[in-house]
Amino acid sequence: MADRYVLISTDSHAGLPAAGYREYVDSRYHREFDAAQAEAEAMREAAENDDHSKFLREWNAEIGQHGGMKGAWDPAVRTKEMDHDGVAAEVIFPDADAAGVGGVARTPFTAGLGSTGSDDAELTLAGAWAHNRWMAEFCRNSPERRAGVAIVPVHDIDAAVAMIKWSAEHGLRGGIMIPTAWGSLPSYNHPVYDPVWAAAAATGMPVHTHSGVGPNDYGVTPGLIAIYTVEAYWWAARPLWALVLGGVFERHPTLKYVLAENGAWWAPDIISRMDSKWEGDHATRKFGPAAFRSGLTMKPSEYVNRNCWYAASVMFNTEIDRRYDIGIDNLMWGSDYPHPEGSWPNTRSWLAERFGRVPEGEVRRILGLTAAQVYGIDLGALAPTVRRVGPTVADIHAAAAS
């Protein structure tokens, strides 16, 4: 496969049509499940507007010849679309329907991307179990190409640890996703979470947070959607410094943490600020410099380089331009399939446009080889797929070279 790229999408999504989850939900929660489904459907209809309807018509027309949303839960359609896009393997998060494309793929009890530590502990756990059971089944078809991510709520530490072990035993090699916002729970620098980090490190399961949650203090005010898109990256980045500055990677040196779909353009500035404080810059002296080193034997950037990765999805030129500052081996690509803000169904041309000018060796790491290491993906098992569908070096670089 010397002339082919190994594409591993570190940000993809899958999930059942909403009603399909019912059989995976513990039957004692069926009444709550039915009520939540009805409420979600009513909310979706109430929120519909001309602008969004127009987008849905256009998007559904665009993906119609690509199985529409079916690839979110149908392994045959999904595999065909992966082949179409040249993707050899993927790390699979929940919530395939991020755009209200219509009734599909909502994690029960919204236990997926939008979940926070403020949500109902019992129902969130029930929703997570339902999704994880289904996801384990889903990945059993082509396990070499599918690394499913388990949803792991952290209200109950013992339950979280048990779920991590179950997920590892049931082949969810994508690792775990905890709520991006801790909400009313302790922040992630609190030692109460140490058993979770220990279980993830022991099983080799990368811990993820995925962007999606936003601010909760704006109400319905002018500019809200624009403000949400400006702030979303920040809310999704907070766990990074909670973990680093809270000494979590000092105590768990083999723990892997991945920030999914949150870009990485912001990382060098913020990490260099952390280092500057750790080193004791002029502004730290009034606090007493020891406060900045407590529990950290290395500089913050050293923990980040060793323990943290960015699943930066389709990636913009900013990430590519800053790839050395971000860390060339900490940056991973993802198609965000099947979300409309991703590159599907035009991943091949998208990659040529973005990466044509980047040296081949670096592109290989960003598009797949780093992910193979982080997730323990067997490149040998992928080789036949790569030979068949992987984009060639010429596919990616020919236009930029001409």
Added chain:
Amino acid sequence: MADRYVLISTDSHAGLPAAGYREYVDSRYHREFDAAQAEAEAMREAAENDDHSKFLREWNAEIGQHGGMKGAWDPAVRTKEMDHDGVAAEVIFPDADAAGVGGVARTPFTAGLGSTGSDDAELTLAGAWAHNRWMAEFCRNSPERRAGVAIVPVHDIDAAVAMIKWSAEHGLRGGIMIPTAWGSLPSYNHPVYDPVWAAAAATGMPVHTHSGVGPNDYGVTPGLIAIYTVEAYWWAARPLWALVLGGVFERHPTLKYVLAENGAWWAPDIISRMDSKWEGDHATRKFGPAAFRSGLTMKPSEYVNRNCWYAASVMFNTEIDRRYDIGIDNLMWGSDYPHPEGSWPNTRSWLAERFGRVPEGEVRRILGLTAAQVYGIDLGALAPTVRRVGPTVADIHAAAAS
């Protein structure tokens, strides 16, 4: 004054020793004032630790020959220190004692830098009135060199508008400071604040937020102080996009907004994201692109360039390196006098080190000329002071040129 720089510090602080405010507080709040003083003093003593005590000894030794903290409230000492540092004029915020230097200069009822919209409305207003009355008196000594900033809580819109008018009539030419965190109040993109913006625009009073508030969801957890210093800039930056994306500068085209002591290194990235969304990038389509332009006839960056400034205090090399991206006419210097994270009592050498390599014309704007325009400072009235104490062009650039 052709060979001298006009230094205008857009971030300085003044305030009375805590007990001194008592006579400025409305007498019906004296009981609450005394109780709050006692509580604050007890908290300060309880929080003392060896690391901070060591810093205090060093800092007090360093500023001892410069009047110590006396310049925070004594006009003669302050003027002498401004002369020592080469500062012709300053914009003066509350809370001179940001480091617990000892019992001085705490705004009553913590109505100053740390105030949020969640604080008690009545006491915060009482504290603000006390400080503003004192500040108006303080600026009457050398009014050409002192532009005092009025504290304006925004719990009660009518009271805020009345206070803006009073402040304008009583010579507080520095403008107004609103709480950086709206807390439980509506966010600053809410139209409820329009009378405040209108009053500020009508009187030509720049509106400020000043860094200081931090997150409130960490509790007492490992790494808290380091996390605070990483996050503080973000909490202090939120009003910028609330105002811009909420259409405030569309409705109030002459309103001036200044972010004080929050650097500006972060601004180009975030503003270019706002522009990208306004222009309708790939990721916006699922929301319906109209949501990003609602109420905004210009690009976000155009409002920022026209209506917003950064009082970036002592400024780090990052701001200086990025000055064109930030906006060469939107960036202003400040000494942060008398805070220990500022440049006092070494402002002259600090400036030479930071600005020696920057072309003279640009340095003039950043160090004073832009501030003179924003705050309507009379350069003619300052000229004798500048001729006497202003750093010469050689002072700033000689070392870098050699």
